[in-house]
Amino acid sequence: MRLISVDLRNFRSHVNTKLDFSDGVVAIVGENGAGKSSILEAINYALFPMSYRNQEELMRRGSREMAVSLVIEIDGKQYRITRTRREGKPESKLEVKQGDMWRLIQHGSQDVNKSLEELGLRSDVFENTIYIRQGEIASLLNAKPAERKKIVGRILGTEDLEEIYEDLRDVISDIRQRESELEGEIKRVGSLREELERAREDLIKKKEKKKELEKGEKELSIKIEEIKRRIEEEEKRRDLYHKLNAQLEEKKKEKAEKEVKREEINRSIASKNEDLRGVLGQESISELERKARVYEPYLKYWQLIGEIQYINNDIMRLEKEIEEIETAMKKIPELEEERSRIEKELLEAEGELKSMERLEGELKSERNSLIKAENEVNSLKNSIDGILKSIGVEDIFALKKVLLEAIAKVDELNNLISSLEAEKKSKNKEVSGLEEMIEILERGERRCPVCSTELSDERIKEVISEKRSEIDELIVKIEEIEKEITNKREELERIKKKADDMTRLEKDIDFMNRSLEEKISEVEMRREKIKNLELKLREKSEKEKRFDELKRRINELNRSIGELSKHGKTVEELSREKEMRREKLDSYRKNLEVLNNEAEKIAEEIRGIAGISTIEKGLEQELEKAKRRKEEADKLIRDLDELRRRLNEVNLEIEELDKRIIELRKEIEDIGFSEDTYSELKRELENLSREKEKTAREISQLEGEMRIREERVRSLEAEISDLERKEKVLERIRRFLDALHEVRNAFSKDGIQRILRERGKAAIEHYSNRIFRDFSLPYEKLELTEDYGINLIRGNERFSIENLSGGEKIAAAISLRLGIALAKAGKMDFLIMDEPTVHLDDIRRENLMEIVDRLPQLGGRMQLIVVTHLKDFETVADQIIRVRRDRSGNSIAEIAQ
Known part of the structure; x- marks a missing residue:
């Protein structure tokens, strides 16, 4: 890692400061209180804001917001970390540079912090090894042994390996739990198969019973139609029967009325005859006979x-x-x-x-x-929606898209794993080649195995050291590749399981969709039929x-x-x-x-x-009287004639009615309608209709039971298929557990950890002694203890760090700090020192500046940020940044030309 730039706004005494950092030694110089250390604090805040309990104190007085933007480079990629705080609310984001553009990869404090930790930036390592605060050069030596060992272990990678070793125990435990769960689940296969067989047999029986019921329903429908036809015929007979009976009753009533009328006419005739006898009495007739002669x-x-x-x-x-x-x-x-x-x-x-x-x-x-x-x-829609909702998609197209993405991801992971395997194989070959070169050189070969150049003893040692460093780097890279392969394989298994589940769900949904389409088609058909029926019934x-x-x-x-x-x-x-x-x-x-x-x-x-x-006309009075009597008699006679004519008509009408009544009775008899027969047919129709409805209900109930049974069969088949797949998974898990045990043993303290500790400790001692010797102290060398403390060697004597003077202790601490940085320059290729000359005498300060000047030669590509009020550092700096206060008390930082 190295620093590219930092941008401060309203941070401490800085209103608006932007700095670009060069490689090599960067000296930030200025008077005390100018705001030099604030720049380092801004870098620390951008990386680890959680190390500041009260972040409001970092904000420039009178301001309501502040921001720090830091650009760093890790493994050739540039990242920009931005931390802002507005009215007490923090915001964070992490971006990566792609070409000339920045792409957001994380947002929010927790996610940004987690991503930085994944990039290798840990607060405790940074505070104790990279960022040397003013007066805290010896903080690592003063730390408790266990804490110091843990911090250096993290730098060397042994702490990570120990965590991996412990994590693998949990992983193995989880997988064993999964193995136990799978074994328990797989035991159910036998009972599920028996249940599946029973369900299939029951389904066959229900289908046969349904077939019988449908046959019975068809026969009942035929009988019902026949009964309906007969009822229709009987209803026609009944209507005609009632119609003729109504006519018969009407004729009978009419005849009775005529007979009453005939009696009335007979009584009238008798009355008229009596009246006529009164008009033509004996006396009147004799008188009329006498007068008739005249x-x-x-x-x-x-x-x-x-x-x-x-x-x-x-x-x-x-x-x-x-x-x-x-x-x-x-x-x-x-x-x-x-x-x-x-x-x-x-x-x-x-x-x-x-x-x-x-x-x-x-x-x-x-x-x-x-x-x-x-x-x-x-019901089908709810089932489909329930399935889709359970897997978090909106529709079947989204499910198919997710499935296609999962399948594509499986292919991508397979290709990536193959690529990683090939890369791992290539790296192992490189390690074997380098080990072979070292072995050749250690056997006394004077020529370079690559270019055949004659090598001096010193150059042979340097080449061996370089190759071992390359091997260490390759081993770390191989371990990273193996870890990535394991992660990708685990991801592959998860995605495969997800794809299998999605495929099964897709089949279930396709089946339900086909059923749904059939039912929707049926609904549309019935709606159309109902519409036509309603149209007809209008x-x-x-x-x-x-x-x-x-x-x-x-x-x-x-x-x-x-x-x-x-x-x-x-x-x-x-x-x-x-x-x-x-x-x-x-x-x-x-x-x-x-x-x-x-x-x-x-x-x-x-x-x-x-x-x-x-x-x-006009005769005698008697004639007039006789005339009146005669007229009266004539009237009575006419009335009698009319009554006799009417009587004759009534008799004829009664005669005709008798004929019609006889005809109607004959017609009624010929119809042959029987109310009992009609009622019996109606009862038979009701019984058959009830029987048909009962059969239809039984069929409907059977269909429901069959759907449930078919769903259970599909569920059992899917469950058995899933368990059969799990049997294969269980076998793979067992093989994987064996492999994990081997991997875990490799990550143990006696495995890779031991190799890294030995090599790391040797490298730190090597670089620390190269720097320590430059301080011209009365000791031959320093050595690291098991917990990375320091003992100084002089002859056969060992001196503990607690027995040293303050200056000697600071020199030893600086040597250790720089030794650790140089030993791991491949990952931690920069160092920050805030006023490192505190507690050092003039000679030690000169020694430190000489060491700083020679750091690039000691550790290759190294970036060192030094904050100091001494101008002596300007002579060894590759870049000078001057910091001062203006009249308003604001800090101004400028890069010297």
Whole structure:
């Protein structure tokens, strides 16, 4: 890691400071209190803000916000960390540079801090080894041994390996738990297979039973249709039966009324005869006989005149009756034809209404079926939505997309693992090659194994050291690759399981979608059918009105025909009656001619007897009285004749009614309708309908049970398939556990950790002694203890750090700090020192500056940030940053040219 730049706004005494750092030694110089250390604090705050309990104290007085932006480089990539604080609310973000652009990779304090830790930036390591605060050079030596050992272990990587070793124990424990769980689950395979077999057998039985029930339902439907047909025939007979019975009762009632009328006429005739006898009593007749000798021709004349008038009246009446009969004979066929036509229409309308009733029943059945189908649609949709919701996708397309992404990720991981395996193999070959070179050189070979150049002893040692460093780097890289391979394989297994689960769920959803489409199609079909039925049934009210109108018209026609046909007479009967009236009319006309001739003769006789030319009405009082009595008698006689004519008509009508009653009884008998038979058919239809409904319910219940059973079969098949897959997973887990044990043993204290500790400790001692010797202290060298403390060697004596003077202790601490930095320059290739010359005398300060000047030669690419108020450091610095205060008390930092 190295620093690229830092940008401060309202941080401590800095209003707006931006600095770009160069490689090598960067000296930040200025008077005490100028704000030099604030720049280092800003760097520390950007990396580890949690190390400051009260961040508000970092903000420039009077400001409401502050910001620090730090750009660093790790493994060739540049990262920008930005920390801001506005009105007490912190914000953090981490960006990576891609070309000339910055791409956001994390946001939020916790996520940014976690990502920086994954990049190798840890607060305790930074505070104790990289960032040497003013007066804290010896802090690492003064730390407790366990803490110091842990910090240096993290720098060397042994602490990480120990954590891996411990984490692997938990991993193995978790996997063993998973192994135990899988074994427990797999034990269920046998019982699940037995249950699957039972479920399949039960499903077959239910299908057979459903088939039988459907066959029975079909037979019941045929029987029901046959019964309905017979009921329709019986209803037609019943309607005709009731219609004829109504006519029969009407005729009986009409006959009873005629008989009552006949009795009334007979009583009237008896009364008129009695009245006539009163008018033509014995005395009146004797007197009229006496007067007849004188007035007989006169009276006879007027009697004939009266008879002629009476006959003329009858002739007019008969002509009128004949005219009425002829009119009736003409209209009755037309009305009967219209009645026949309307009766046909009525039967058609009645049939249509019955069809409408059947359509209503069908509509009710379709609506029930529609509700059932819609419920099934909703149930399927809810099931699909539940599955999709459980896996966090919106629809099947999103599920397919996730599945395709998982499959693509599996391919990508397989390719990546193959690539990592190849890289690991390549690195192992490089390690083998380097070890072979070292072995050659250690055997005494004087020439370079690569270029065959002659090597000095010192150069051989340097080459061996370089190659061992390369091997260490390669081993670390191989370990990183192996760790990444393990992570990727674990990720691969997770994604494979996810893909398998997704595939199974996709199949389930596809099956449910097919069922859903079928049900939706059924719903649409039934809705269309219901729509058509409702459309047809809209005509029902019109047809009912038409039916009532036709019945009303038939009643009107029956009344009209009855009135025209004189209470039910046929055209033939009317024709015979017309002939009878014509014969009677002819008889009246002949009689009238005879009476007219006789009246003329009497008139001649009267004119001869009376000697008058004209016959006048006006005779004696007796004649007038006789005339009145005669007129009264004539009236009674006419009334009697009318009553006798009416009696004759009533007798004829009663006779016709008797005939019609006999005909109606014969027609009713021929219909053969039985109310018991009709009721029995209705009961049979109800029983069959109930039986069919019961069968339909049983079929529906069976279908529901079958769906549940089919779902259970699919679930069991999926579960068994999943357990069979888990059996394979269990086998892989067992092999993986064996491999993990080997890997864990490799990460143990006696494994890679020991190698790293030995090599790391040797490297730190090597670099620390190179620096320590430059301080010209009266010791030959320093050595590291097991916990990375320091002992100084002089001859055969060892001196503990506690026995050293303050200056000697600071020199030893600086040597250790720089030795650690140089030993791990590949990862921690920069160092920060804040006023490092504190507690050092002039000679030690000069020694330190010389060491600083030679750091690039000692450790290769090294960036050292030194904060000091001494201008002596300017002579060894690659970059000088001067810091001062302006008149407002704000810090100004400028890079010296």
